[in-house]
Amino acid sequence: MFELEHLTIGYAKRQVITDLSLTIPEQTILAILGPSGSGKTTLLNAIAGLLPHSGGISLNGKPVTPKQATLALVPQDYGLLPWKRVRQNIELGAKLKGQKLDTKKVQQLCATLELTDILTRYPSQLSGGQKQ
Incomplete structure (x- = not known):
């Protein structure tokens, strides 16, 4: 089970996501939809450990941190280096x-x-x- 508890994420003085709580049961497929600028990528970056946040992110009851869990984020541009095979x-x-x-x-x-x-x-x- 994947859980977000009172997650708040922002840049400088602007809050992008405030007090988001969500529980996603195992083997669930979830789509995050919203207009441009609504915080979809910000949320994914925080979950992947790329952005600071307050609140909890846990997987099977354990906090998700880059050192304790392996998560993958596939960005829109895929992040492939064009000079590498x-x-x-x-x-x-x-x-x-x-x-x-x-x-x-x-x-x-x-x-x-x-x-x-x-x-x-x-x-x-x-x-x-x-x-x-």
Whole structure:
């Protein structure tokens, strides 16, 4: 279960999200909808640990912090480095964190996501779905 409790997020003196509480049961798919500027990306960035906030964010009763939980955020522009091949982009997160890459796990993930045949391509050679 994923929970937000009294979450407040802002920039400088502007509150973007105030006192948001939400419980999302396991295996639930959730869409966040709203007009441009309503705080959708701000909320996701705070959950991913990229923005300071007040209030609680927890997963299965444990606080979500970058050191205690692994969360992934796929931004609108996908954040792919155009000069690196697909495999290099996949490996980049672990390298930046100084973590040892589990090659077998990466291979299994690529097979599950049907990426094996495109690992040597550059982002400019991918479809939108493949980039995502």
